[in-house]
Amino acid sequence: MTLAINLSKISKSFPGVKANDDINLKIKEGTIHAIVGENGAGKSTLMKILYGMLKQDSGTIKIFDNEVKFSSPKDAIAKGIGMVHQHFMLADNLSVLESIILGMDKASLKILNKSKYKYEINEITNKYSMPLNTDSMIDELGVGEKQRVEIIKVLFRGAKILILDEPTAVLVPQEVRELFSNLKNLKESGVTIIFISHKLDEVLEIADEISVMRGGRHIDTVDSNSVSKTDLAEMMIGQNLPTPPKREKNPMEKKALVVNNFNAVEENGRKAFSNINFSINQGEIVGIAGVEGNGQRELAEAILGVFQIESGEIFLGENNINELTTRDRREQGLSFIPEDRQSQGLLMDMSLSENVILGKQSSSKYKTKLYNIKFNQASVNSNVVIKNFDVRTPGNETLPLALSGGNQQKFVVGREIENKPSLLIASQPTRGIDIGAQSLIWNKLRDARDEGLGVLLISADLDELIGLSDRIFVIYEGNFVKELDPEDATPEILGSYMTGLKS
Amino acid sequence: MKLSLRFTSLLAPVFALIVAFGLSTLMLYLIGEDPIETFKIMYDYGKSGKSIVSILNRSVPLYISAVAVAVGFKMGLFNIGVESQYLMGSLLSAALGAAVALPSILHISLIIFVAILSSALWAAIAGYLKVKKGVHEVISTIMLNYIGTGIIAYLLANIFFEKVELSTTAPQTDLLPESARIPSLNAFLGIEDLPNLHGFIIGAVLVGILYYWIVWKTSLGFDLRATGSSPMAAKFSGANPGKLTIFAMMISGGFAGLIGIAPLTGYFFKYTTDFPSGLGFAGITVALLGRNHPIGMAFGAILLSFLERSAQILDLYDVPKEIEKIMQAVIVLSVVVAYEVVKRYVTNRQIKEASKVVSNA
Numbered sequence: 001m002t003l004a005i006n007l008s009k010i011s012k013s014f015p016g017v018k019a020n021d022d023i024n025l026k027i028k029e030g031t032i033h034a035i036v037g038e039n040g041a042g043k044s045t046l047m048k049i050l051y052g053m054l055k056q057d058s059g060t061i062k063i064f065d066n067e068v069k070f071s072s073p074k075d076a077i078a079k080g081i082g083m084v085h086q087h088f089m090l091a092d093n094l095s096v097l098e099s100i101i102l103g104m105d106k107a108s109l110k111i112l113n114k115s116k117y118k119y120e121i122n123e124i125t126n127k128y129s130m131p132l133n134t135d136s137m138i139d140e141l142g143v144g145e146k147q148r149v150e151i152i153k154v155l156f157r158g159a160k161i162l163i164l165d166e167p168t169a170v171l172v173p174q175e176v177r178e179l180f181s182n183l184k185n186l187k188e189s190g191v192t193i194i195f196i197s198h199k200l201d202e203v204l205e206i207a208d209e210i211s212v213m214r215g216g217r218h219i220d221t222v223d224s225n226s227v228s229k230t231d232l233a234e235m236m237i238g239q240n241l242p243t244p245p246k247r248e249k250n251p252m253e254k255k256a257l258v259v260n261n262f263n264a265v266e267e268n269g270r271k272a273f274s275n276i277n278f279s280i281n282q283g284e285i286v287g288i289a290g291v292e293g294n295g296q297r298e299l300a301e302a303i304l305g306v307f308q309i310e311s312g313e314i315f316l317g318e319n320n321i322n323e324l325t326t327r328d329r330r331e332q333g334l335s336f337i338p339e340d341r342q343s344q345g346l347l348m349d350m351s352l353s354e355n356v357i358l359g360k361q362s363s364s365k366y367k368t369k370l371y372n373i374k375f376n377q378a379s380v381n382s383n384v385v386i387k388n389f390d391v392r393t394p395g396n397e398t399l400p401l402a403l404s405g406g407n408q409q410k411f412v413v414g415r416e417i418e419n420k421p422s423l424l425i426a427s428q429p430t431r432g433i434d435i436g437a438q439s440l441i442w443n444k445l446r447d448a449r450d451e452g453l454g455v456l457l458i459s460a461d462l463d464e465l466i467g468l469s470d471r472i473f474v475i476y477e478g479n480f481v482k483e484l485d486p487e488d489a490t491p492e493i494l495g496s497y498m499t500g501l502k503s
Numbered sequence: 504m505k506l507s508l509r510f511t512s513l514l515a516p517v518f519a520l521i522v523a524f525g526l527s528t529l530m531l532y533l534i535g536e537d538p539i540e541t542f543k544i545m546y547d548y549g550k551s552g553k554s555i556v557s558i559l560n561r562s563v564p565l566y567i568s569a570v571a572v573a574v575g576f577k578m579g580l581f582n583i584g585v586e587s588q589y590l591m592g593s594l595l596s597a598a599l600g601a602a603v604a605l606p607s608i609l610h611i612s613l614i615i616f617v618a619i620l621s622s623a624l625w626a627a628i629a630g631y632l633k634v635k636k637g638v639h640e641v642i643s644t645i646m647l648n649y650i651g652t653g654i655i656a657y658l659l660a661n662i663f664f665e666k667v668e669l670s671t672t673a674p675q676t677d678l679l680p681e682s683a684r685i686p687s688l689n690a691f692l693g694i695e696d697l698p699n700l701h702g703f704i705i706g707a708v709l710v711g712i713l714y715y716w717i718v719w720k721t722s723l724g725f726d727l728r729a730t731g732s733s734p735m736a737a738k739f740s741g742a743n744p745g746k747l748t749i750f751a752m753m754i755s756g757g758f759a760g761l762i763g764i765a766p767l768t769g770y771f772f773k774y775t776t777d778f779p780s781g782l783g784f785a786g787i788t789v790a791l792l793g794r795n796h797p798i799g800m801a802f803g804a805i806l807l808s809f810l811e812r813s814a815q816i817l818d819l820y821d822v823p824k825e826i827e828k829i830m831q832a833v834i835v836l837s838v839v840v841a842y843e844v845v846k847r848y849v850t851n852r853q854i855k856e857a858s859k860v861v862s863n864a
Contacts, residue, residue: 304739306738306739325741325743326738326739326740326741326743327741327742327743328741329741330740330741331741336739338735338736338739340735343733343735343736344733344735344736344739345736345739346733346736347728347729347732347733347736347737348732348733349732350728350729350732354725357725358729358736358737358740359739359740359741361722361725361726361729361740361741361742362722362726362741366722367722371721371722371723372720372721372722373720373721373722373724373725392857392860393857393860394853394856394857394859394860398853398856398857399850399853401850401853401854402850402853402854402856402857403857404857404858407857
């Protein structure tokens with residue numbers, strides 16, 4: 001069997017970090033080869049080198065036995081390598097056909113021969129049985145279909161080797177099924193697929209071979225049939241897996257949050273959510289499962305008070321907080337972990353010491369009667385967060401932009417929990433971070449719950465929802481369509497409610 | 504670590520000035536002037552006592568204007584309307600100040616109060632339009648500059664000035680009485696032989712301190728900076744973006760109102776058609792030069808005033824004095840570039856140190 005890719009002795013350093021350290025990797029033609037590792041293990045750096053976005057410091061790349069030197073992705077594409085990024089690079093106002101051919105021709109005044117392209121695209125979609133309506137507009141497509149457009153786009157450029165970066169991160173289980181069957185078809189037709197992921201179940205299912213990376217090194221490549229999930233996880237983190245503490249439901253009597261008959265519409269007149277009724281007791285984690293865009297974000301923002309509701313009542317503890325501003329709600333014991341730490345949870349160019357103030361800048365915790373900020377207090381408290389949540393940073397004067405995603409997230413979660421709220425809204429609390437940070441955050445959330453915190457957990461990670469929640473609501477098109485006991489829930493069951501297959 | 508990083512940040516302006524100096528030298532050389540001789544003439548003229556007083560007097564309104572612009576910048580708002588804001592404040596306070604008789608302290612306070620209030624209200628229009636109607640403040644403040652100029656011209660010519668048939672006097676407000684004039688500091692400093700050093704320089708210092716306190720020390724300032732750093736994060740933290748925008752515009756406008764105080768109460772004593780204009784735009788330059796920092800902007804204002812003053816001598820030596828404008832522009836460009844370079848360096852250093860901590864753990 002020929003080797004599609006043969007990397008030898010690839011090294012790449014960034015200031016202070018050895019992102020790739022002497023990596024030797026062989027990928028056989030016509031196989032699905034998974035690369036797993038925690039964030040920061042060097043997967044993306046390696047793929048960027050392979051795709052011509054970065055240049056290795058040393059080492060050689062051979063594609064189908066020919067040594068190559070890439071100076072840009074263009075070179076890589078010319079050699080038959082294509083990459084599908086985790087975040088789609090599609091414009092909503094183009095059709096599928098236009099998206100696929102975008103950038104292929106040199107700009108000229110000649111009329112595009114669309115019918116020719118359409119024919120060629122259809123040949124490809126038929127060949128790999130990946131049906132696509134080339135006339136649909138991108139914004140009419142679901143996430144899975146958009147991903148298919150991205151894959152066809154790459155194949156249309158003649159890719160023989162396909163790099164998929166975290167392809168399932170945005171998909172629900174049913175869409176994952178479909179993707180996997182597509183990938184198998186591609187494999188049958190001889191396409192080599194590199195599948196980057198940290199979801200071990202999926203990797204074990206789809207991949208022929210799995211390479212594990214850790215700390216910039218290639219730890220091992222194993223046959224997927226001869227390895228267990230635990231083995232892989234231990235190879236990834238280099239130690240025995242932390243066992244999650246047992247889940248014991250222990251909600252208290254008192255209500256932390258009551259939401260009655262919540263309704264809201266978006267600016268464009270579309271209904272955001274309707275008839276939402278639920279409550280969260282103290283000492284209880286209530287999860288919300290839903291495909292992105294089904295109203296869960298608006299609901300969280302409405303509880304925080306930044307999204308206007310049309311009607312309904314909301315109580316924090318005993319108090320009606322309908323008329324309170326976000327600031328007052330926070331003052332009364334509401335905390336919020338936003339889904340995007342960088343743009344919503346942190347001031348990236350201000351020190352950690354100042355970031356700890358965020359959300360409490362107008363509370364007596366950090367404000368004197370003369371409206372001065374208590375910077376000394378902030379310095380002390382930021383060190384508490386750093387210590388208790390194991391934020392790896394040179395100090396509290398460091399800017400968040402210098403920290404890794406996991407450390408940024410630990411800081412945000414730590415700040416919100418250390419503010420001692422009575423209710424915490426946690427939106428995607430562990431999205432895109434490494435296993436170590438993830439398990440710390442889970443433990444901290446559980447500990448806080450055990451001490452009486454009420455938590456509203458919104459997550460796209462269904463295992464996380466099932467593992468952490470005491471109750472789960474499924475939101476679909478702005479309505480709670482199902483309440484489930486996590487004991488009875490599986491990702492598949494959740495997925496079928498989330499996509500409206502069941503109701 | 505912190506100290507050395509601060510030190511690096513200080514290198515930026517020094518580095519920028521060296522680059523600007525080098526480029527200016529090259530330019531002078533290219534137009535056939537002797538660069539060293541030119542700089543020497545400028546320096547010698549600029550360092551005379553007379554010049555220093557003139558430079559300081561120029562710096563005062565320039566500095567305050569920079570502060571006004573910087574308040575907006577810290578929140579990510581571009582208040583391009585400082586120009587009409589201060590002219591509006593100057594006209595109204597000049598007109599009112601000339602119309603009343605009060606004890607000196609009260610009289611001056613009233614003028615300052617009216618100037619602040621009218622400029623702040625004029626600026627608030629742009630804030631309101633942004634919050635309620637979604638009009639970008641750059642567009643609205645530029646338009647308000649035109650509208651303001653028109654209104655000022657009308658008020659000046661038709662309301663505050665009595666036209667006399669066949670008179671050739673330009674429109675102007677009545678002269679301020681003695682009680683409304685801020686005295687010079689010359690007697691106090693024992694420099695009676697020099698031109699008047701205007702007393703409002705103390706006001707400028709207070710403005711700098713007030714600006715620093717509001718933006719860096721108070722919770723309102725924290726909201727402003729947080730919004731400037733990340734509007735979404737600030738909103739989720741409980742800052743009310745709408746209120747803050749209007750607030751910030753009014754604070755910016757309020758500072759703008761103080762720009763005209765020195766010329767008005769120090770040497771013009773009235774609002775006329777040749778009341779100093781353009782200070783609102785010059786303030787943008789100074790704010791950029793000083794990176795919105797109260798001390799940095801003070802240096803920036805003094806530097807630009809020095810260049811302006813010392814360029815006056817060039818005519819006598821047949822050096823085109825436009826060279827001074829080019830120097831200004833070169834300095835600003837070098838500063839902007841140098842800060843960006845240093846910022847990246849500092850960021851990279853931080854990333855490096857942070858990754859050391861991770862790999863050591």
